[in-house]
Amino acid sequence: METKTKDALRRIEDLQRELEYLKRDLLQIKDEPKEKLSLFGSVRGGDITEGMIAEAKKDLFREAESL
Numbered sequence: 001m002e003t004k005t006k007d008a009l010r011r012i013e014d015l016q017r018e019l020e021y022l023k024r025d026l027l028q029i030k031d032e033p034k035e036k037l038s039l040f041g042s043v044r045g046g047d048i049t050e051g052m053i054a055e056a057k058k059d060l061f062r063e064a065e066s067l
Helices: 003-031 050-060
Strands: none
Touching: none
């Protein structure tokens, strides 16, 4: 084969490999759960009250008996 042909075929193989890597990466990203990066807009209404903080603490640090 001619050198130009070999180079073109090698380049095509490299592009195919790169496409497979990109497909794999996209599938992995799709399967990951979406994480909220910011709390902005997560709380309805105005300010966060002491009651909301107490309830969150209770939910987060539940007693050992409930395990």
